[in-house]
Amino acid sequence: MPTIKIPTPLRKFTADKDAVDVAGDTVGAALQALDAAHPGILAKIFDDEGKIRRFINVYAGDEDVRFQDGLKTKVGAGDEIAIIPAIAGGAGAP
Amino acid sequence: MTFARDPKELFERYGRQLLVSGVEFDGQQRLHRLAAVFGAEATGPAQAAAEVCARYLVGAGLGRAVAPSAWAASLADLDRQLTLVASPADAPPPVAQFWFASRPYGGSVDIALTDRATDWASGDADPARVATLRVELGQEATDADAVAWGTLAADLLVADQLGLDPLPALAVVDWRDPAAPAYLRTPHRLSGAGASGRAGPGLLAEYSGHAALRDAVAAEACARYPCEACGLIVRGADGVLEVVATPNLQDRYHALDPAAYPRTARTAYTLNERLIARQADLGKRLVAIWHSHCDAGAYFSAEDARCAAPDGQPLYPGVSYLVVSVIAGRVAGERMFHWDSDIDGYVAEGTPVGQ
Numbered sequence: 001m002p003t004i005k006i007p008t009p010l011r012k013f014t015a016d017k018d019a020v021d022v023a024g025d026t027v028g029a030a031l032q033a034l035d036a037a038h039p040g041i042l043a044k045i046f047d048d049e050g051k052i053r054r055f056i057n058v059y060a061g062d063e064d065v066r067f068q069d070g071l072k073t074k075v076g077a078g079d080e081i082a083i084i085p086a087i088a089g090g091a092g093a094p
Numbered sequence: 095m096t097f098a099r100d101p102k103e104l105f106e107r108y109g110r111q112l113l114v115s116g117v118e119f120d121g122q123q124r125l126h127r128l129a130a131v132f133g134a135e136a137t138g139p140a141q142a143a144a145e146v147c148a149r150y151l152v153g154a155g156l157g158r159a160v161a162p163s164a165w166a167a168s169l170a171d172l173d174r175q176l177t178l179v180a181s182p183a184d185a186p187p188p189v190a191q192f193w194f195a196s197r198p199y200g201g202s203v204d205i206a207l208t209d210r211a212t213d214w215a216s217g218d219a220d221p222a223r224v225a226t227l228r229v230e231l232g233q234e235a236t237d238a239d240a241v242a243w244g245t246l247a248a249d250l251l252v253a254d255q256l257g258l259d260p261l262p263a264l265a266v267v268d269w270r271d272p273a274a275p276a277y278l279r280t281p282h283r284l285s286g287a288g289a290s291g292r293a294g295p296g297l298l299a300e301y302s303g304h305a306a307l308r309d310a311v312a313a314e315a316c317a318r319y320p321c322e323a324c325g326l327i328v329r330g331a332d333g334v335l336e337v338v339a340t341p342n343l344q345d346r347y348h349a350l351d352p353a354a355y356p357r358t359a360r361t362a363y364t365l366n367e368r369l370i371a372r373q374a375d376l377g378k379r380l381v382a383i384w385h386s387h388c389d390a391g392a393y394f395s396a397e398d399a400r401c402a403a404p405d406g407q408p409l410y411p412g413v414s415y416l417v418v419s420v421i422a423g424r425v426a427g428e429r430m431f432h433w434d435s436d437i438d439g440y441v442a443e444g445t446p447v448g449q
Contacts, residue, residue: 090362
């Protein structure tokens, strides 16, 4: 059973818990399980097309799942999935 | 070069000094160092008007057409407007108000001296404008930069025209001129009240006084030029601040999905947020996120703001953002920004860090 680390801005969905154990053998399945237990949280993670939002990064281990198999990235018991607000920016006009 | 008064004498008298550098947006050499010595009178309307004056002066110093509109074609126009407002003596004091508009490659600011303040909440119609000045901006003169540079112009163009006393002096100094006083050509570390008038959480003062931290950030920012550098500032359990440089992952994201990440590391940064957890494991708490702008000012860009608070609230509450300007491979300025819940936005903390 993987553990999902919850960032501060989303803990209002998890009764302030900073980590939630969920069932699932992929990142996508684990996130769906998270939403089943804490409804509404997924809408903060996915955009309207069901992709991970631009300003959210989801890590499985130490790597962003975008550079792995995305939501199909395999996770096992004891693995850690981290939902983390992106740190980004840059110069100039939008 | 002429000085209205001897800056050194005024500096010693009033105890505050601001040095800023004007830079060309295309990355060429900095052109001017503007030095101002000012007293505590630069507050309220004077401070507000000073922002526009500073934009004007900086723009003029850079040789840009900063006021192409018919409302104000020259510095003399501004003088006349302010003189007009200052009389007659029995008129109520004017209120300086700003309207700022940004566009993709520039912006404009209207400063209107009006007979009363606009009541935004009630939808009150615009008060009568006594005088209006519109200044068109280049991209280098962002709102945040203007705030930083703003106070320097209060003395000459506002305090003088509005009869405020004491009257400080403003000097425009060519920093390459060997005849300029040595203390104007020597880097200064700044402290004291900010041009924005808001007291920050204090990280700026701590950072400003810590040469090793600043050197570490500067070295990394210059080494990564012409790409943006980024990293963290963390505080250990012993209270000591530490700079952590992190890889800029922007090119990697850009290569993966150019539609979602259209920028390269030349104009953007993304860092591995897992590094924060690793610092936390070491007992170190994140206090600031820093990054550099290459051949651009030390301002909090629209991209910075969108990434830091995409839903209107900060993703990292209580964490400051340090932006370092690197021009032609050398650090040209630094600014610290923190979240201000009064305006739901990031504001510059204090005066710019000296060079």
